[in-house]
Amino acid sequence: MDTGTTQKLAILIDADNAQPSITENLLAEVAKYGTANVKRIYGDWTQPQLRGWKEILLEHSIQPIQQFGYTRGKNATDSALIIDAMDLLYTDKFDGFCLVSSDSDFTKLAARIREAGLVVYGFGEQKTPDPFVAACDKFIYTEVLAEEDDDKDQRKKRPTKDLKQDTKLVNLVRNAIEASSDESGWAHLAPVGSYIAKQSPGFDPRNYGYRKLGELIDAIGLFEMEERKVGDGHSKVIYVKDKRK
Structure with missing residues (x-):
């Protein structure tokens, strides 16, 4: 679909x-x-x-x-x-x-x-x-x-300490990166998001106070993130990797 x-x-x-x-x-x-x-x-x-x-x-x-x-x-x-x-x-x-x-x-x-x-x-x-x-x-x-009408700064973001201790969240992200990664362990953020959506229909980074998936993954503190230029160099894509790899 x-x-x-x-x-x-x-x-x-x-x-x-x-x-x-x-x-x-x-x-x-x-x-x-x-x-x-x-x-x-x-x-x-x-x-x-x-x-x-x-x-x-x-x-x-x-x-x-x-x-x-x-x-x-x-x-x-x-x-x-x-x-x-x-x-x-x-x-x-x-x-x-x-x-x-x-x-x-x-x-x-x-x-x-x-x-x-x-x-x-x-x-x-x-x-x-x-x-x-x-x-x-x-x-x-x-x-x-x-909460969409609230000021961005007023959004209640869960701190890194709490996110790290959320075993269900951490495992969901890790499994998604593992399933979407290349041999080096890096995974494009888009397929990571697609995998998470299939595994957990109720998942939404806004549930944790973050507007985008990349912001949430970065806030967890257990994953590396890297921006890479594509095409003519004016566009960028985000890749993520489990720090344990």
């Missing part, structure tokens, strides 16, 4: 499990991966708790889908979103879906869409159950999106 900006995407939002305050940054994030040809949000719009969405929907041309809760304790919104997703899937007009929810009920949906060969981008809070995160090709935590 091509993950370039030519992808045609459908954004489906579970209004009961998403906050209207993230909408602008959510759409900006989606734009990195493709064009949102469909933008729909599901909920019972007769309920007062969804009132905060109404102005946002008009501003960003998101189509609200009304779903009454027929039975107390049962989430009819989830069912409506899943049915629409399958209808859109069968049109064969899309390259991928953006599922916005922290609800594990969408785990099977994400897996089914991927089985059809389409890419799935998940968006949800850090409380999102691991099975749903793992079922997506990439999962972006909405807490990160909420």
Whole structure:
């Protein structure tokens, strides 16, 4: 699946499990991966708790889908979103879906869409159950999106000491470099990032307070980094290497 900006995407939002305050940054994030040809949000719009969405929907041309809760304790919104997703899937007009929810009920949906060969981008809070995160090709935590408007200097960067002690993070980066490196042990940063994304859909350097992968790897302090000129010398690429090698 091509993950370039030519992808045609459908954004489906579970209004009961998403906050209207993230909408602008959510759409900006989606734009990195493709064009949102469909933008729909599901909920019972007769309920007062969804009132905060109404102005946002008009501003960003998101189509609200009304779903009454027929039975107390049962989430009819989830069912409506899943049915629409399958209808859109069968049109064969899309390259991928953006599922916005922290609800594990969408785990099977994400897996089914991927089985059809389409890419799935998940968006949800850090409380999102691991099975749903793992079922997506990439999962972006909405807490990160909420911080996008913060000043760069105010971003909470985890210090090198803490990063070094994060065994899961260190092993993830080491394994990615090992899998992407040449005989000298050096690896181009781009394939390192691709390997990490495949192994850990929920990985994002912003989760650690860093905007880019290279900044995070450099901050860990266990890896060498080197800029190399390519082509006519005006362009540069970053290579990384495990210091133990």
